[in-house]
Amino acid sequence: MGSEPLRPPRGTRDFYPEDMRRRSWLFDRFRAVSRGFAFEEVDAPIVEHAELFIRKAGEEIIDQLYHFTLHERELALRGEITPSIARMVIARAGGLKLPLRWFCIGQNWRYERMTRGRTREHYQWNAEILGEPDVTAEAELIAALCALWDALGLPRDAVALRVNSRALLEETLRGGVLRDRPDAFAPLCVVVDKLDKIGAEAVLDQLTDPTGLVALPREDARWVVETLSVKSLDEAAAAAPADSPALASLRRLFELLDAYGIGDRAVFDASVVRGLAYYTGIVFEGFDTRGALRAVCGGGRYDRLIESLGGPAMPAVGFGMGDVVIGELLADHGLLPEPPRGVDDVVVALDEPQRAEAIRVASALRAAGRSVELTLGRARLKRVFAHADRIGATRIVLIGEDEAARGVARIRDLASGEERDEKIR
Amino acid sequence: MGSEPLRPPRGTRDFYPEDMRRRSWLFDRFRAVSRGFAFEEVDAPIVEHAELFIRKAGEEIIDQLYHFTLHERELALRGEITPSIARMVIARAGGLKLPLRWFCIGQNWRYERMTRGRTREHYQWNAEILGEPDVTAEAELIAALCALWDALGLPRDAVALRVNSRALLEETLRGGVLRDRPDAFAPLCVVVDKLDKIGAEAVLDQLTDPTGLVALPREDARWVVETLSVKSLDEAAAAAPADSPALASLRRLFELLDAYGIGDRAVFDASVVRGLAYYTGIVFEGFDTRGALRAVCGGGRYDRLIESLGGPAMPAVGFGMGDVVIGELLADHGLLPEPPRGVDDVVVALDEPQRAEAIRVASALRAAGRSVELTLGRARLKRVFAHADRIGATRIVLIGEDEAARGVARIRDLASGEERDEKIR
Numbered sequence: 132m133g134s135e136p137l138r139p140p141r142g143t144r145d146f147y148p149e150d151m152r153r154r155s156w157l158f159d160r161f162r163a164v165s166r167g168f169a170f171e172e173v174d175a176p177i178v179e180h181a182e183l184f185i186r187k188a189g190e191e192i193i194d195q196l197y198h199f200t201l202h203e204r205e206l207a208l209r210g211e212i213t214p215s216i217a218r219m220v221i222a223r224a225g226g227l228k229l230p231l232r233w234f235c236i237g238q239n240w241r242y243e244r245m246t247r248g249r250t251r252e253h254y255q256w257n258a259e260i261l262g263e264p265d266v267t268a269e270a271e272l273i274a275a276l277c278a279l280w281d282a283l284g285l286p287r288d289a290v291a292l293r294v295n296s297r298a299l300l301e302e303t304l305r306g307g308v309l310r311d312r313p314d315a316f317a318p319l320c321v322v323v324d325k326l327d328k329i330g331a332e333a334v335l336d337q338l339t340d341p342t343g344l345v346a347l348p349r350e351d352a353r354w355v356v357e358t359l360s361v362k363s364l365d366e367a368a369a370a371a372p373a374d375s376p377a378l379a380s381l382r383r384l385f386e387l388l389d390a391y392g393i394g395d396r397a398v399f400d401a402s403v404v405r406g407l408a409y410y411t412g413i414v415f416e417g418f419d420t421r422g423a424l425r426a427v428c429g430g431g432r433y434d435r436l437i438e439s440l441g442g443p444a445m446p447a448v449g450f451g452m453g454d455v456v457i458g459e460l461l462a463d464h465g466l467l468p469e470p471p472r473g474v475d476d477v478v479v480a481l482d483e484p485q486r487a488e489a490i491r492v493a494s495a496l497r498a499a500g501r502s503v504e505l506t507l508g509r510a511r512l513k514r515v516f517a518h519a520d521r522i523g524a525t526r527i528v529l530i531g532e533d534e535a536a537r538g539v540a541r542i543r544d545l546a547s548g549e550e551r552d553e554k555i556r
Numbered sequence: 557m558g559s560e561p562l563r564p565p566r567g568t569r570d571f572y573p574e575d576m577r578r579r580s581w582l583f584d585r586f587r588a589v590s591r592g593f594a595f596e597e598v599d600a601p602i603v604e605h606a607e608l609f610i611r612k613a614g615e616e617i618i619d620q621l622y623h624f625t626l627h628e629r630e631l632a633l634r635g636e637i638t639p640s641i642a643r644m645v646i647a648r649a650g651g652l653k654l655p656l657r658w659f660c661i662g663q664n665w666r667y668e669r670m671t672r673g674r675t676r677e678h679y680q681w682n683a684e685i686l687g688e689p690d691v692t693a694e695a696e697l698i699a700a701l702c703a704l705w706d707a708l709g710l711p712r713d714a715v716a717l718r719v720n721s722r723a724l725l726e727e728t729l730r731g732g733v734l735r736d737r738p739d740a741f742a743p744l745c746v747v748v749d750k751l752d753k754i755g756a757e758a759v760l761d762q763l764t765d766p767t768g769l770v771a772l773p774r775e776d777a778r779w780v781v782e783t784l785s786v787k788s789l790d791e792a793a794a795a796a797p798a799d800s801p802a803l804a805s806l807r808r809l810f811e812l813l814d815a816y817g818i819g820d821r822a823v824f825d826a827s828v829v830r831g832l833a834y835y836t837g838i839v840f841e842g843f844d845t846r847g848a849l850r851a852v853c854g855g856g857r858y859d860r861l862i863e864s865l866g867g868p869a870m871p872a873v874g875f876g877m878g879d880v881v882i883g884e885l886l887a888d889h890g891l892l893p894e895p896p897r898g899v900d901d902v903v904v905a906l907d908e909p910q911r912a913e914a915i916r917v918a919s920a921l922r923a924a925g926r927s928v929e930l931t932l933g934r935a936r937l938k939r940v941f942a943h944a945d946r947i948g949a950t951r952i953v954l955i956g957e958d959e960a961a962r963g964v965a966r967i968r969d970l971a972s973g974e975e976r977d978e979k980i981r
Contacts, residue, residue, distance in 0.1 A: 139604070145601070172576045180560060200624070260932070495819065
């Protein structure tokens with residue numbers, strides 16, 4: 132076999148014990164916050180029918196699908212969980228009590244050109260509220276995001292939220308350059324989402340590309356980019372219809388965030404549209420305030436996705452946050468934890484005749500809920516002590532000839548160095 | 557979109573909240589037992605280079621690989637975790653302190669013809685001890701399996717273990733029909749593993765197939781099948797060399813299992829060889845004592861796999877147990893749990909002006925570690941009560957105009973029906 136198969140496929144990660152402890156630490160926090168907000172965990176297959184993901188708006192997520200054919204079926208590794216969640220809701224639409232509060236911690240895949248530090252898979256914490264049209268749902272999700280950052284120990288100003296409304300943008304654009312082009316709105320959002328990444332000129336080129344899905348005249352495209360540069364809600368309000376429901380909804384969201392005590396963590400930003408075609412209302416993203424405004428999560432309202440997949444009309448809102456970017460953020464702040472291995476006892480038989488007694492002692496300690504490493508094979512005491520010390524065990528439990536004869540184990544506390552004999556049954 | 561993409565791909569499972577609670581219940585037990593035995597959790601990508609899995613012994617697991625080509629790379633969804641574990645060990649062979657005690661809870665895929673109740677994916681609990689040649693490693697793993705069955709609440713006689721040694725079988729066969737055919741042993745094991753499933757005649761046909769990897773004369777094949785029918789260790793010993801290390805190892809294993817207090821749960825059975833080509837020593841499988849001896853887990857020693865993949869010589873032993881068969885077993889015994897949803901409080905604002913206060917109360921309860929469902933949108937009190945009852949919430953926390961004015965919440969205990977006012981901050 133060549134050497135390539137001995138590495139994980141490019142852009143994928145092995146999780147050695149120390150990586151896995153960190154991942155479990157993070158997932159435990161995802162789950163604790165989800166529990167606090169009474170979200171129920173769900174999961175869906177990592178492989179789906181490719182058609183589930185296909186939308187025609189030029190999204191990166193579709194271009195980067197891990198798409199393959201197997202026994203004449205078009206399949207794909209999921210690039211995002213939301214279509215699977217939508218599929219699950221549709222399959223039981225009649226029997227589910229709304230609103231649903233679902234979360235998922237799952238792996239998503241995207242096949243993209245590799246740059247340093249990018250991965251082709253990441254684990255994402257997703258939370259969705261399905262069946263609730265009110266903006267209280269958005270507020271609840273944003274509060275959950277803030278609770279997670281707090282649970283990770285991040286400083287309060289390390290991550291902030293930018294909030295916008297596609298509905299407001301759509302109202303504005305349809306009062307202007309998109310008057311006769313309702314279909315162009317979703318692909319337009321996909322393009323303008325790249326503003327931070329590729330710059331205004333490249334966005335203008337894509338918006339005006341005559342072979343593209345938007346194909347605006349240059350001056351219209353320029354007006355779109357200007358509209359996106361608005362950074363205050365009042366300024367945006369001036370351009371919107373006076374009785375705009377989208378504007379009222381945004382204002383209410385900021386009031387709700389104040390009630391959650393997180394109003395200071397969110398700002399309005401008209402340039403935030405998110406890159407997924409299906410968002411229809413409020414959209415938001417968390418960004419790293421030190422790291423060149425790197426996005427650390429994103430979400431929004433997608434009131435038409437479920438219907439577009441053949442389900443009932445069902446308002447929905449959700450977010451996703453990936454483990455790789457969180458890991459980078461924590462590392463930048465020196466907050467990446469090194470969770471201990473958590474072994475309580477190293478149990479060792481000094482010689483072969485005490486093996487059976489050591490097994491009985493280990494079994495009794497395990498039955499009492501302790502984490503016990505039983506020394507296997509031939510034990511060299513010096514190595515056992517060095518090992519117990521290295522893994523941070525609490526105690527060494529020794530059974531020698533003398534101890535076995537007396538029906539006890541010799542227990543050494545590794546922090547204090549104290550030793551005592553104890554009957555363990 | 558057609559209706560097919562609205563179902564999960566054939567043989568895969570969606571996990572709705574109640575399914576997921578059950579899965580988490582099971583995984584929690586996998587993790588608790590693993591912790592008791594001081595195993596460290598690891599994980600590897602679900603997609604690997606296909607070459608990692610390719611062996612030439614006619615194993616089902618290879619025939620059933622989810623194998624695909626993407627951007628000119630031959631990839632596969634993993635059919636089993638052991639080759640990935642071996643790869644990870646090889647990559648850090650110099651830096652790892654042996655023996656390693658690793659476990660993994662991961663999804664494995666196999667593409668096979670669908671029969672009722674079969675799935676194309678399952679989650680498997682794997683535990684491996686790497687770098688330990690002594691049979692104490694096998695005993696430790698078998699004890700972990702028994703601890704898991706106990707943790708699941710299964711009756712002590714619901715699952716039993718059949719134990720054999722491929723090394724013993726190999727000694728016996730190489731003293732006989734395989735004298736000049738050492739290469740035929742691994743594929744022979746793959747064939748005879750099917751004995752229970754396809755019967756002796758079909759096994760004889762495969763062992764004698766002149767185009768197969770074994771291609772024995774009929775009388776030799778018949779002798780192999782007879783050798784496998786031995787059910788006592790003494791009988792097997794009579795056919796083995798007097799100083800057989802494989803026999804000594806097996807005898808010692810049964811002594812060790814006695815020390816663990818699980819000697820009554822394991823029997824010798826010469827027909828157990830397991831279907832994976834790489835096993836070299838002791839092999840074992842757990843079987844459902846009521847369900848037509850259905851295998852519920854399997855494992856064994858694979859001392860040459862790591863070296864065969866290009867790594868150092870490293871003895872290793874491991875097992876795998878899948879979630880689907882455990883679920884069936886628990887269901888047969890009426891032991892499938894229905895873990896509660898675990899919501900502590902349903903918090904509800906009686907009217908819109910109390911919304912902000914309800915949010916503050918919910919946030920305070922969450923900060924105190926409670927699981928809180930905040931009622932979103934417009935609350936109809938009758939529906940909220942019915943809902944709280946249905947999900948098994950502990951309390952309803954009401955904030956009406958009067959409560960908000962007095963800075964309290966009205967708390968109704970749903971078990972006792974008692975109500976009281978409380979300041980929540």
